[in-house]
Amino acid sequence: MSLSDAIAKRAQRLLERKSLDDQLPALKPRSKERERIIVEKKISDLDKEIQKDDSEIKKLEIEDAEKQKKLAEKAAAEEVAKKAAEEEAAKKAAEEEAAKKAAEENAAEDADNENPQMTEEEKAAKKAADEEAAKKAADEEAAKKAAKDEAAKKAAEDKAAREPPSDNENDDIISRLRKGQPISKLKKPISISVEALLSPKQHVVGHKNGFGKPVIILDNTFPYARICRIRRDIAHDKSSPNIMLQRRGGELKPNSVEKWGVDDLSAVKMIAIDVPLDYASSPVNLVKLIPKMTGTEKDAFKANNETIPRQPDVQLYCEWKEPLILDTGKEVYSSWESRATCRLIWKKNADAYLLYVAKCIEEWYQKVSGGQYADEPMPTIEIFRAGRSMSPGTEATPTPKNTPRQTPEPKVTLVPFRMKPPQGTGNKSPSILSSDDDEETEEEDEEEEEEEEEEEEEEEEEEEEEEEEEEEETEQELREKRLREIEDQYRAKHKISSKARLTSKQEKTIKKTFTSTYGAFEETEQELREKQIRGIEDQYRAKHKISPKAKLTLKQEKAIKKKLTSTYGVI
Structure with a gap:
C-alpha cells in the first residue's frame, strides 16, 4: 500500500x-x-x-x-561521476590540442629546414599567419571559458533559489518575501513538533480523543513533586499512547464476569487537571464537582449571555496489580481514569476521592516549589474503599484504619466546700460525695463507650449491607443485560417486533437458552411475582377472549388480583 x-x-x-x-x-x-x-x-x-x-x-x-x-x-554520485568525466574529457582535449600544436611547430621547423632559401617576405607572411592562428585559438579558448563561467553562475543562482542562504549574507528580504522565496536559514531552527510549546522539563505522556485532541503533560520540574496538566493547544504525536484504549473502569477482567475494582489497585500516584492558562486560583478548585444545573438556571445564564459552567476534565493515574493486554500484545500496568470511570470504580466515593488526591498532590507541589521539602518524597496517597457516600465538593479524608481504642479519663465532679448536699445524699462528707460521683461518671463513660461501639458495629454492618446490595445490583444488571441480548437475538431470529408481547412458551425458550449459555437462571422475588401475575393475566385473557394488546379495565384488573391472592397469597 x-x-x-x-x-x-x-x-x-x-x-x-x-x-x-x-x-x-x-x-x-x-x-x-x-x-x-x-x-x-x-x-x-x-x-x-x-x-x-x-x-x-x-x-x-x-x-x-x-x-x-x-x-x-x-x-549526487551521478553528478560527481559526470563532473569527473567532464574534467577527464577537458584534460584529454587539452592534451590533444598541445600535441597538435607541437606537431604543427615541428612541421614548420621541418619546412624551414627543407627550404633554407625562403625569402624574407615569405618568412614574414608565415609568421603573420601563425600569429593569426594563435590569436584565433586564444579567442576560442576565452569564449569557452566565458560560457563555462556563465553556466556555473546560473547553476549557483538556481541552487540559491532552491535553498535558503545563510544568515551572514546580505539578503534582500523584502524581495524574497514578495516572490515567496525563503529569506534565510536560522541558526537554531524553529521546531514545529509536539513539544515545541513546552519547557525542557515538560513532556507529553498520553492523549485522548475529544475536542482539540487533549494531551496529558507531565511537569517534571521537581522530581519529588510531579504534576500533570491537560492541554488542548498542543497537537499530539504518534508516540504518545491513546489513554482511552487502556482504561479499566467499568470493564470486565479477562476471562471473568467481575469488573476491575478498588481491590485490584496497587497505587494511585498522579492526577491530570485541565487548568486554563490564565487561571490564577488553586487547581484543586477545578476538581470540585459542579452541581447539576436545572433548565431554569441554564436559561438565566443564556439570558445574560454568560457561559454555562463546564466541569473541567480530570484524569486519575492508577497502577494495577495485574496487567492489561492490548490488541498489540503489549502489557500495561497503569491507566488514566476519567471522572466517569472513577465513579464505576469508587461508586459514590469517586468525586470525594478525586478531590482528596488533587489536594494531596497540588498542596505538596506548592510546598516544594516554595523551597520546602525539596529532597523529601511525596507522602503516599491512600486508596479509598468503594461505595461510601460522601458529600461532593467537601474535603475528603482517607478510609479510617482500625486503631486501638483509648479509654478516656474519668470526669471528676468537684463539690465546693460546705456546699449543701444534694437531695437524697444525707449527711455524707464531700469526699464521699466525690467518690460516688466518680463511680457514676465511670459508669456513664462505660455506657457511652458501649453505645459508641454498638453504633460503629451498626455502621459497619450497614456498609457491608450496602456493598452486598451494590454487588447484587451489579450481578442483576449483568444478568438483565445478557437476558436482553438473548431476547433480542430470539426476536430477530423469529421476526418478532420489539414492542410485541412474548408468550409464556417464548419466555420459557429464552430462559432455557440463557440457562444453557450462562448456567442456572435464578429468579428474584420480584421477577417471580411478575411471572405469576403474567400467568394469571394470560389465563384470564384466554378465558374471556381478550386480545393480548387490549387494555384491561379497572374491574378486570381487580378480578386478576383477586385470583392471584387466592392462588399465591397476599400481594
Missing part, C-alpha cells in the same frame, strides 16, 4: 468516527442503551484501526524517506 492510499484510508476512518461521535448525544436515553453500546463498540474498533493506520503511515513515511535519501545519494 502506498503512503497516499494509507493517508486516504485513515481520513475515511476519521470521517466515520466523527459521524459516530455525532450520533452519541442522541443515544443518551436509557431506552437507546443497546444502540449506544453498539456505536461505542464501533468507535473503539475504529480507534484501534486508526492507531494501526498511524503506525502503517509512519512506517511508509520512513520507507519513503529512505527511498528519497537513496535517490539523492544516487543523483
Whole structure:
C-alpha cells in the first residue's frame, strides 16, 4: 500500500468516527442503551484501526524517506561521476590540442629546414599567419571559458533559489518575501513538533480523543513533586499512547464476569487537571464537582449571555496489580481514569476521592516549589474503599484504619466546700460525695463507650449491607443485560417486533437458552411475582377472549388480583 492510499484510508476512518461521535448525544436515553453500546463498540474498533493506520503511515513515511535519501545519494554520485568525466574529457582535449600544436611547430621547423632559401617576405607572411592562428585559438579558448563561467553562475543562482542562504549574507528580504522565496536559514531552527510549546522539563505522556485532541503533560520540574496538566493547544504525536484504549473502569477482567475494582489497585500516584492558562486560583478548585444545573438556571445564564459552567476534565493515574493486554500484545500496568470511570470504580466515593488526591498532590507541589521539602518524597496517597457516600465538593479524608481504642479519663465532679448536699445524699462528707460521683461518671463513660461501639458495629454492618446490595445490583444488571441480548437475538431470529408481547412458551425458550449459555437462571422475588401475575393475566385473557394488546379495565384488573391472592397469597 502506498503512503497516499494509507493517508486516504485513515481520513475515511476519521470521517466515520466523527459521524459516530455525532450520533452519541442522541443515544443518551436509557431506552437507546443497546444502540449506544453498539456505536461505542464501533468507535473503539475504529480507534484501534486508526492507531494501526498511524503506525502503517509512519512506517511508509520512513520507507519513503529512505527511498528519497537513496535517490539523492544516487543523483549526487551521478553528478560527481559526470563532473569527473567532464574534467577527464577537458584534460584529454587539452592534451590533444598541445600535441597538435607541437606537431604543427615541428612541421614548420621541418619546412624551414627543407627550404633554407625562403625569402624574407615569405618568412614574414608565415609568421603573420601563425600569429593569426594563435590569436584565433586564444579567442576560442576565452569564449569557452566565458560560457563555462556563465553556466556555473546560473547553476549557483538556481541552487540559491532552491535553498535558503545563510544568515551572514546580505539578503534582500523584502524581495524574497514578495516572490515567496525563503529569506534565510536560522541558526537554531524553529521546531514545529509536539513539544515545541513546552519547557525542557515538560513532556507529553498520553492523549485522548475529544475536542482539540487533549494531551496529558507531565511537569517534571521537581522530581519529588510531579504534576500533570491537560492541554488542548498542543497537537499530539504518534508516540504518545491513546489513554482511552487502556482504561479499566467499568470493564470486565479477562476471562471473568467481575469488573476491575478498588481491590485490584496497587497505587494511585498522579492526577491530570485541565487548568486554563490564565487561571490564577488553586487547581484543586477545578476538581470540585459542579452541581447539576436545572433548565431554569441554564436559561438565566443564556439570558445574560454568560457561559454555562463546564466541569473541567480530570484524569486519575492508577497502577494495577495485574496487567492489561492490548490488541498489540503489549502489557500495561497503569491507566488514566476519567471522572466517569472513577465513579464505576469508587461508586459514590469517586468525586470525594478525586478531590482528596488533587489536594494531596497540588498542596505538596506548592510546598516544594516554595523551597520546602525539596529532597523529601511525596507522602503516599491512600486508596479509598468503594461505595461510601460522601458529600461532593467537601474535603475528603482517607478510609479510617482500625486503631486501638483509648479509654478516656474519668470526669471528676468537684463539690465546693460546705456546699449543701444534694437531695437524697444525707449527711455524707464531700469526699464521699466525690467518690460516688466518680463511680457514676465511670459508669456513664462505660455506657457511652458501649453505645459508641454498638453504633460503629451498626455502621459497619450497614456498609457491608450496602456493598452486598451494590454487588447484587451489579450481578442483576449483568444478568438483565445478557437476558436482553438473548431476547433480542430470539426476536430477530423469529421476526418478532420489539414492542410485541412474548408468550409464556417464548419466555420459557429464552430462559432455557440463557440457562444453557450462562448456567442456572435464578429468579428474584420480584421477577417471580411478575411471572405469576403474567400467568394469571394470560389465563384470564384466554378465558374471556381478550386480545393480548387490549387494555384491561379497572374491574378486570381487580378480578386478576383477586385470583392471584387466592392462588399465591397476599400481594
